[in-house]
Amino acid sequence: MSKTMDEVMRTADGVPLKVSLHKALVRSRIRALLLVLPLLAFLLVAFLLPIGYMLFRSIDNRxxxxxxxxxxxxxxxxxxxxxxxxxxxxxxxxxxxxxxxxxxxxxxxxxxxxxxxxxxxxxxxxxxxxxxxxxxxxxxxxxxxxxxxxxxxxxxxxxxxxxxxxxxxxxxxxxxxxxxxxxxxxxxxxxxxRIYRTLFSRTLWMSGLITVLCLLLGYPVAYLLATLPLRYSNLLMILVLLPFWTSLLVRTTSWIALLQTEGVLNDLMVFVGLITDDGRLQLIHNKFGTFVAMVHILLPFMILPLYSVMKTISPALTRAARSLGATPFTAFVRVYMPNTYSGVGAGCIMVFILSIGYYITPALVGGRTGTFISNFIALHVGQTLNWGLAAALGSLLLVLVLALYLLYDKIVGIDNMKLG
Amino acid sequence: MKRILTSMALAAAVALAGSAYAQNLNIVSWGGAYTASQQKAYHDPYMKANPGVKIVNHDLGSGALAKLRAEVESGKVTLDLIDMTAADAIVACDEGLVEQVEPDKWLAAAPDGTPASKDFFAGTLSVGGTNCFIPQIVYSTTFGYRTDAFKGAQPSSLADVFDLKKFPGKRALEKRPNNNMEWALIADGVAAKDVYQMLSTDEGVARAFAKLDTIKDQVVWWTKGAQPPQLLADGEVAIASAYNGRLFSAIIEKKQPIAMLWDWQNFDLDGWVVPKGTRNLAAVKKYLRFATDTQRLADQAKYISYGPARHSSAGRVGKHAELGVDMKPHMPTDPANSKTVLLSNYVWWADHQTELNDKFNAWLAK
Known part of the structure; x- marks a missing residue:
């Protein structure tokens, strides 16, 4: 018995190595836990509790x-x-x-x-x-x-x-x-x-279209950013980021100034003779206005993840495809594009989820037909004080987002998403 | 370590002493020109007379109601006094979020000795059957039109607002049923006294929407008070409903080609409520007694074109403090402007707001 005891490996101070290693592991785990504890506490207080409270508020009838x-x-x-x-x-x-x-x-x-x-x-x-x-x-x-x-x-x-x-x-x-x-x-x-079903479906399809438009517009820009020489791409990057850093209200108001019937764009079209002065186009306070302003505001959220993924794709891949006989188009579609899917997924999810929750921009430019469900949540929180209904609408929106997220996970796989 | 602790304790003691010395009053209002008029007419003179009090303005606007409820429910009330519309005050009072007011105990009598309960316009202290609201001003939601939009005759009546043949051009209306439904019926020939009775029926609501349908394609719907004067100034719309003070500012201060159309203006009230559980109730009462007296209410009209809510103030309304314009003809309460006036039936709206909000928004989405 004593013989086997002696065979156990010990550290310098006589503690069995196994115990000592285990202790060290526990210590490092506790350290790691302590490091993330503030975040967990923050999530609990600032995120989980309010959401739980909101969910409860939608059925609370005391x-x-x-x-x-x-x-x-x-x-x-x-x-x-x-x-x-x-x-x-x-x-x-x-x-x-x-x-x-x-x-x-x-x-x-x-x-x-x-x-x-x-x-x-x-x-x-x-x-x-x-x-x-x-x-x-x-x-x-x-x-x-x-x-x-x-x-x-x-x-x-x-x-x-x-x-x-x-x-x-x-x-x-x-x-x-x-x-x-x-x-x-x-x-x-x-x-x-009856209003809310219309609003939910409008919020969903308009957000979907906004996401697609952001992708169509953002993909080439991200590609340019990732492939241009650094001095040009940096300049281009500033052009992408500058509006991103500008106040949301300023950007929305600028679109009003640009798009209204007496605005810059209509003036220009009248000036060059595209339309007559009486035939000025209604470009804002409707769905069109919401699309334009929202796509512009959300575009950076599409471009940035796309860019960070594209940046990691080696140009050697496309070159290899070309050398094996692929046309530039085939090389792009079959080799380059599949490598960007993780960025596409990340960008789309980000833009879509931000979009269905937006309310300032649709409120200012959406007019009668371009407002979202969030505008009504805001109405019930701020004006009618019907917090139960606001909570129910918010909970439904949350469920919708989670359902779409799961659907995405099922089809594309969430592990394939890459933010950078 | 000990030294740090000592200095922290000292700092805390100083901070405490400081806060006890200068008492902060957190007053919520609408910001912009309106808060500025309160600052000059109420806050500045009050702080001058009471050096221990510091008034801090919070511009929450229509978000005040939600903030008030959140504070009262969580039991941590930081706001001391809130400026809100009568409609919001009724909601706050019904929800038990604000203190009840005893007018003659809290408020100063008129200079001739008339008690406050008689000096404020009849029914305004008990608006909607509540007793939490202290009115300051009468404001109106009325119409403004661009003077260069129409050749020949200019719009002069509510019917003209709905007449696209005689007065073509876009309209701007507030994106809510209130006022619009009443105006639609009056423009359709319903007598003002029958409006609410009519709106209580499905046929009446349908009739109002049918009238609004005649201009629906031409309407830009606004949600913030700053929008309609801007829409008029930009030439986006020819006629807009707007708060009269905003129109005054666009016409007189900014010299825009806009004119007033007072026909069937909607009188509304704005005033004070005291959050339930404020820590400074005594100080708030003292401030209220000062800020709602006859002279102070009349003074506010020097800076903004809203009518004071006391009979005794009316005679003291003079000229604009900076522009020197005589303010009386710009007051919604001026006899020349108030020949036809719509008075919101608050009790009726409390019953029907939810239902009509739904119907109005469903109608808008169609």
Whole structure:
């Protein structure tokens, strides 16, 4: 036994080598972990938590049950499918909840929440708050019905019943132009109110086209950058980077000045006689304007990854193909191009994902037909304060991006992507 | 190490003492000419009279509502006072994000002793059935047109805005249903008092869209207040709806060939709300008492053409501080300009905003 112990290799201080090596490995791992810890913490705080919170916000429905706890309980066993109102107990609970909420100043939140589902709820609750404060004793039902006849409408109660749970699917339904009818069945929004599907599909196809246009325009530029002698390519690189460093708003506004009907481009075309003064073209505040401005703004995101990949392709490859008898075209298509696919993939993914999330540029130049889904997310975050719907729209967008990413991975393989 | 710690503690102590000495008030407003007018009329004189207070301006514009909600929900309120439109203030009040105001306790009486609750324009302190809003100004969304766009007769009524035959040329309208729906119905012959009742029905909404359809191809839709004067100045559009103060600045200060069309201007209010949970409530109240008194509101009109929201201020509106122009004829509240006025029904809009936003955007996309 002692003999085998002695055969174990030991370091100078007598610790078995295996243990010592293991310790060193653990130490270096901990060091490595400590180095990435700030990034992990940052990702968690700045990225994962907000996204998790946003996902939750799209189904969070605590407003009604937390502000109207008594009513939520009292109408639990009421049958919304029937055609009769809840009983006196539910009306008493309602009066107490309204009185409490009126005192706590939370009544408006319930009204606004339910108003998303049914126009008119906001004013009903506003009105009821003041009047219900005067109710001191039974009969509750009779007095509540006197406040507003909508309290005698079964559909009002069905809505409260439906939205008295802690979670709701209403925001997600609204985000895809669906809604619940009075019988809690999922139906399409009336045609006059359908917008989001159109916007999602418009955002996707326009972003797709923007990506293709960026590729068509960016590929030759990147090729030139990668193959020209350094002194020329540096100059060209500055031309690519200069707009990249310019403020987004400045670039967008410049396009307005250039493209508007009284703008530089139209003036020029009138001057050379291409169009008449009365026939000036509408080049902005429509889809065309969005395409032009977005392609220009996103072009560097296509050129830079393409360039960094092309830079690594040895010119010897094409030369070898030529020497083996390939025409310049064949050599380019069969030998050079396949080597750039990783850059093409990276550029396309980058441009596409940036594009579907853009909102300043489409807001300024998109007019009526060239705005994206992000413009509506911004509207609901900033103006209507309907954060649930904004979160649902954002979550759907996130799911769409992830789905497209997986599709890309399946078809092209994400390992083939190269950013530089 | 010890020395570093000591000096850090010292620095912290100095910083603390400094902040206790000079009290910062974080005031949110719209930026540009509007904040400048508040700076000159309210902030500067207040800071002069109260050397311990430092007012810091934050230009959040229409982003204020979202920021306010984020702060109140997270429990860390850094904003002390926010300038917002009445419509936003109603939302903030309904959501419980702002303090309730007791007008006669908080606000100064008029010089003749009329209490604030009587001196502010009727109903403006309780706009939309809320009690969180202290109005400062009456502004209007009205029309401006290029004086060189039409030969002969110039547009003079709301009907002319919708008349492409008599007044051909592009229009600029705000990209939201508010005002546009009301204007469409009035231009279509509906009496102003029936507008909201009509808009509550599907037929009424369809009728408004049908009227808007007649000019739809010719409309450039704007989202930021700075856009319509620019569109007019560039000659991109012949007639534009815009905030009257922006048009004033384009016409009087920048001397553009633009004229006002006041017919059926929409009166709207802009004023203060106090974020719930501000750490400086006492200081905010003190500032508010000063900044909303009769003279201060009248002073603001020296710098921008918005009407003060108090009866007692109207008589004190004088000349523009720099241009020397008499400001009265440029006020939306001037009798000559306000023969026909549209008043937004805030309660109605609170009920129907979601629905009409959807319908309006669906209509736009068609």
């Amino acid at each position: 407003i009604v049950p937390s502000i109207f706890p008594r009513t939520a309980v009292a109408i639990q066993d009421w049958n919304p499918a029937g055609n009769w109102l809840p009983g006196e107990a539910a009306f008493e609970a309602l009066v107490r909840d309204i009185q409490q909420a009126f005192k706590d100043r939370t009544l408006g939140r319930v009204g606004r929440r339910l108003n998303y589902e049914k126009p008119g709820m906001s004013s009903l609750f506003r009105k009821s708050g003041r009047r219900a404060a005067r109710i001191t004793g039974p009969p509750y039902k009779e007095q509540v019905l006197r406040i507003d006849k909508r309290w005698g409408d079964v559909n009002t109660w069905r809505l409260i019943h439906r939205e008295s749970g802690a979670l709701t699917g209403a925001y997600f339904l609204a985000a895809v132009d669906l809604t619940l009818n009075d019988r809690a069945e999922i139906v399409r929004q009336p045609e006059a109110r």
